[in-house]
Amino acid sequence: ILNVEQSPQSLHVQEGDSTNFTCSFPSSNFYALHWYRWETAKSPEALFVMTLNGDEKKKGRISATLNTKEGYSYLYIKGSQPEDSATYLCASWILTGGGNKLTFGTGTQLKVEL
Amino acid sequence: NAGVTQTPKFRVLKTGQSMTLLCAQDMNHEYMYWYRQDPGMGLRLIHYSVGEGTTAKGEVPDGYNVSRLKKQNFLLGLESAAPSQTSVYFCASSHARTSGGAYNEQFFGPGTRLTVL
Numbered sequence: 001i002l003n004v005e006q007s008p009q010s011l012h013v014q015e016g017d018s019t020n021f022t023c024s025f026p027s028s029n030f031y032a033l034h035w036y037r038w039e040t041a042k043s044p045e046a047l048f049v050m051t052l053n054g055d056e057k058k059k060g061r062i063s064a065t066l067n068t069k070e071g072y073s074y075l076y077i078k079g080s081q082p083e084d085s086a087t088y089l090c091a092s093w094i095l096t097g098g099g100n101k102l103t104f105g106t107g108t109q110l111k112v113e114l
Numbered sequence: 115n116a117g118v119t120q121t122p123k124f125r126v127l128k129t130g131q132s133m134t135l136l137c138a139q140d141m142n143h144e145y146m147y148w149y150r151q152d153p154g155m156g157l158r159l160i161h162y163s164v165g166e167g168t169t170a171k172g173e174v175p176d177g178y179n180v181s182r183l184k185k186q187n188f189l190l191g192l193e194s195a196a197p198s199q200t201s202v203y204f205c206a207s208s209h210a211r212t213s214g215g216a217y218n219e220q221f222f223g224p225g226t227r228l229t230v231l
Contacts, residue, residue: 004156032217043118043204044157046219089156093217101173102147102217104156 004092006105013080013112020076021108023090027071031093031100035064035075038087038107047075047088080112115140118223120205126229127195135190135226137205144210146188147172147220148180150201157204163188164210195230202227 005024013019025033032051036044048057053068061078077084087107094101121136137146147162149172159172163182177199179191188207192199206220 034217034219036220043222043224044206044220046221049217049219091157102159102162103173104149104158106154106156 004090004103004105006090006108008108009106010109011111013110015081015112015114017080018076018078019080019110020074021088021110023073023075023105025071025073025090025092025103026094027068029095030068030071031095033066033073034091035073036089036091038089040086044089077110080110082112082114085110085112117141118205118207118221120203120223120226122226123224124227126231127192128231129196131195132191132193133195135203135205135228137188137190137223138186139207139221140186141207141221142185143207143221144185145208146182147206148178148188148190149204149206150174151204151225152201160190197230200228200230
């Protein structure tokens with residue numbers, strides 16, 4: 001994997017459902033992975049910064065895991081609420097021949113319906 | 115604290131015109147970044163700075179110049195605007211890398227919507 005890829009691209013769930021998304025990134029020369037939450041008409045806000053293989057982070061109903069050896073991170077939302085509706089971005093710092101490179105995925109757009 | 119602010123919020127330019135976008139932060143962050151965001155694409159890094167007086171190219175630097183004369187400000191310049199530079203521009207800032215080498219979370223400004231006709 002050369003770029004940061006997120007799946008699915010979009011997701012519709014019902015209130016109360018639990019859901020998860022995937023972020024895939026190059027596993028070699030990994031530095032750090034960031035997760036951001038981006039609500040419509042607002043700016044991205046940081047959720048997690050993850051660096052170590054096996055890292056697990058939690059903030060309220062949202063948690064994330066990191067596997068640097070295979071190059072993926074999962075974001076979980078337990079008991080989705082309408083206010084969780086947003087685009088969730090991941091971004092990876094990768095070492096390239098031209099120096100450190102930060103690449104964002106295109107995001108997973110989550111819509112939680114009543 | 116105002117956090118990260120961007121000036122202006124909106125701007126319409128004609129092809130060939132120049133302009134400067136200003137980003138200011140009051141969190142004493144060492145690192146600052148400029149991104150552009152286009153439909154169907156993720157945020158793409160244009161340039162970034164790891165300290166006053168230093169800048170580095172990101173993923174899409176062509177057509178842009180930057181300056182970081184003061185720690186709290188990061189300027190993005192378009193010398194000769196082109197329609198391909200129509201985009202929403204976001205500035206962000208963060209503390210320096212941790213002792214372990216990790217990059218800290220970024221704080222984003224509200225964005226500048228630029229249209230080049």
